[in-house]
Amino acid sequence: MQWEQLTAPEFSNAVRDTGVCILPLGVLERHSDHLPLGTDFLNAHRIASLAAEREAAVVFPPFYFGQIYEARCFPGALTIRPTLLVELLQAVLDEIGRNGFRKVILYNGHGGNNALVRFLVQCALWDEKPYTLYLPTAAVSKDRREAYDALRETHCGGHA
Numbered sequence: 546m547q548w549e550q551l552t553a554p555e556f557s558n559a560v561r562d563t564g565v566c567i568l569p570l571g572v573l574e575r576h577s578d579h580l581p582l583g584t585d586f587l588n589a590h591r592i593a594s595l596a597a598e599r600e601a602a603v604v605f606p607p608f609y610f611g612q613i614y615e616a617r618c619f620p621g622a623l624t625i626r627p628t629l630l631v632e633l634l635q636a637v638l639d640e641i642g643r644n645g646f647r648k649v650i651l652y653n654g655h656g657g658n659n660a661l662v663r664f665l666v667q668c669a670l671w672d673e674k675p676y677t678l679y680l681p682t683a684a685v686s687k688d689r690r691e692a693y694d695a696l697r698e699t700h701c702g703g704h705a
């Protein structure tokens with residue numbers, strides 16, 4: 546279920562029935578010259594949406610504010626002040642919780658956000674919240690790694 550596509554009554558039912566919200570995180574940044582600037586959040590949102598089809602959850606709209614200060618020099622990169630970024634994410638998480646979700650999954654599609662999302666999870670210990678944050682790790686089983694590798698067209702990788 547997509548947060549922005551639900552009616553208010555549907556939303557209330559979704560909160561009651563699932564209690565889970567996935568916040569897909571990405572950023573706007575250059576991905577070489579052949580991929581869209583939104584690649585990270587578009588991928589994260591799509592993967593979160595596919596997961597929500599298997600296990601009922603509400604997917605937050607694509608969130609494209611992230612840490613990309615090292616690539617501000619490239620066209621299309623979008624950055625906001627670091628303290629504002631942390632405050633914005635915390636405010637969004639609190640709003641998700643205020644709307645009734647008790648489990649919030651941070652699904653990050655951008656490597657530059659890795660330290661940020663870990664920090665946000667640590668910050669959740671600062672004061673009591675009505676929700677719990679979950680941060681999936683990149684660790685995968687050997688079987689899943691082999692399945693993933695089999696899908697790849699090349700074995701050289703990297704950003705974009």
Ligand SMILES: [Zn+2]
Nearest residue numbers: 585655656657
């Ligand atoms: Zn990225």
